[in-house]
Amino acid sequence: MGSNDDLGKIFRAARQALDLTQGEVGREVGYSASAISRIERNRMRIDLDTRLRLARVLHIPAERVSGFPAPAGPVIDTVGNVPMPDEEDAMRRRTTLLGALAAGASAVISTGTAEALPVLDLDDALFRLPNTGPAPLRTLASATAAARETFTAARYSDLSHALPSLLAAAEATRDATAGQARQQANGILARAYVLAAELAAKQHSDTAWVAADRALVAARASGMPIPIGEASRVLAITMRRSGRCASAVRLLTHEAAQLDPADLRAGAVRTTLLLTAAYSAAAGHDRATALALLDEADESVERRAHAAPDGLFTVEATKTQVDVYRIGVHNTLGTPDEAVELARGLNIGLMATAERRARAWTDTARMWHALGKGQQTFAALRRVEREAAQEARRPALRALTANLLYGPTRLPGLKEFAVRTGAVSA
Template sequence: MDGIRTAQEIGAELRAARCRMRLTQAEVGKAVGYSASAVSRLEAGRMRLEYDRLLALAASLGIPADRLTATPVPGRAVVGTVGRPADEEDAVRRRNLLTGAVAIGVTATIGAPSAAAAAAGGDPATGLEDYLFRLPSAAPVPLGRLVQETAGARSDFRAARYTDLGRALPGLLAAASATWEEARGHEREKANVALARVYVLAAELALKQHSDAAWAAADRALTAARASGHPVPIGEASRVLAITMRRSGNCPTAVRHLTREAQELDTGQAQTAAVRTTLMLTAAYSAATGGDRSAALDLLGAAEEETTRREAAVPPGLFTVDATRTQVDVYRIGVLNALGTPDEGVNVARRINIASMPTPERRARAWTDTARMWHSLGNGRQTFAALRHVEQEAPQEVRRPALRALTSDLLYAPVRVPGVREFAVRTGASPAWRRTRRPVPAQPWCGRADTAGGG
């Protein structure tokens, strides 16, 4: 192909086309199967491709074939360009190029576990710290699409599909950040809400896996939420930040933070009242974890009164948690467990209709607290029955570090419970797991052990 232009000239064409479409080298590389560094070398003229591969790359960027040769190629055009203005063609080609790529992060794999690692019990939060501090490259996306993809990630969390969520988060965070940077006026306000909620999801996933990345994600969520000025995302972000405070052993600070945020919410609107309820429930559990029985029960009672006032209305859907009477009862079991009086939760557990709870993640959380209650009471069979319910509701939930630890305790209990050993192997809590995986380090929990991963 003697008519091909020099590598430097072709590189300049590739770079110009990419910039015209407002794409990064990483985005182009991911969409066509090259690394960002390979695209960089191509644009600098330091790397050559075979002609058919060069044509394919050029076509993806909307470069006519005759721009790659020293002499025009008669009648040669990129498929799909006829009849469209240049700007429209660029926009269409850019959308096509980014379908499924890192711009929105639906299939992003940076910092995410492989399918094989997930099948072997890999941590869905692997790489969270890395990509929180160095997001992958991404281009801004329309706000409507960002909101839609955020809703999809929220669905993964609520369905306890943590591996899928871990894969999606890097690109979604990058796209949300890029969109926020370019947004102005009212659009920036909306972008802040979306960005806050993506960081809330990152914090929730990190909390589930006992990752220190929860601190950074929760702090960024609250910063973006406050910038939006909307009370609901502020409350959502405040809740996950307070959980990180509790996890670090600072229960009193968590309680003060939550109660202060709850007091500032307007209870005249259904959704803000529901957020206030979730803040009080988390504050109750935090107080109980710190050993403050009086404050824990007072906050729990206040949350119950709030739900009673709203029980005639359909509870509004919140982002990751709920504010219903059933949810209050689940928290009551958790509070009583944390206070060291699990026997007081037995009647509460018997009256709860866990099946009525709206999401697998919340149902699994309810069964988890029930399992802890029976475990504290020394009833291995009931503990195992509750753990089996967790597995039925959300298979990935039962592989979390806290639940594997509970399963391991059950496995080595003096009284053997049929089926536990098989369950331990299936969920990664078997002796083989203990030999091959690094144990979760001890944390400076305040008061009794706080392993719920929620709250």
């Protein structure tokens, strides 16, 4: 049996593979989100009964967690002194967004040697922007479009290096302009912060909250529907990941209702908001709402061929994209069997960007993994790496890879893949 340090990693990897938040796991076993965090970091003692309850919730074989010794040394936290859900909610209401983030953004935890997917540095990118003067709006728009292309090509390391200067220039330009030029600068600034939020969300970093909030403030100041839709979408994703699924659905459906479906670009934005709302509803275990929103998105793309709303939006409004979201929704609802035929008929190669193709293969991998199909899961994971190597190094993908590696099926090449992507050490 491995060391005690391995126990927390087992729980964390399984939770991330199922795309559950610490709060969602905590509610199933009667603990707070902070207690689950401490368990995953091996900072709280838990007895065998608690281990087995966690194992059932996270679909871990009981024998993998039953034989670990109790932690040695002093107790850092126990169940008795960890805030339970009601107390924790009250504490959260008393904590400002920026104060919570100042306590420290989520770190990337890797047991491997491969280069980790970069997290946008909180201080440099959001609180200590470089000293940069204003730029011509056309130059700034071109730079933001180039950053978007870097994101959709899944070159996240390049994007993490470019964003601080882009954000600083966009802030300076907004502050130095007035009237219509200021509105345009706010629209560009909103899109730059959307990219920062999307990059942070790739790592499940709390930095996404700050970036998404700033994106929506700038987007509303611009008065432009498409930036507002982009910013609302990334803010809703951060809400969903913190357990506020119903609030995310309300935000997205409200913003979708403000858009004219008869307008090609606005209709495409509306479709992407409906898709994200469907996934958020599924994460909140609201099957009826999730499927209804998917059907509405389906009808939207069938009425007319939707292109991307413009050159800066990162999500497509196409039939293939709707089908990918439907697979993800069924995975989240715990009904992956209902997505098998859809996945088999899916032509992921039709998707326009490497980032979207990699995400489609990710949802396919999760579907096969939930169905216990190790060989198909590994095949899908290899397609993720082929489309976008840095996607395969995301925390959720490394957790899924590690879970597959320690599963019952021995797959040739899986250990090498796990080492290469940083899921395990060599």
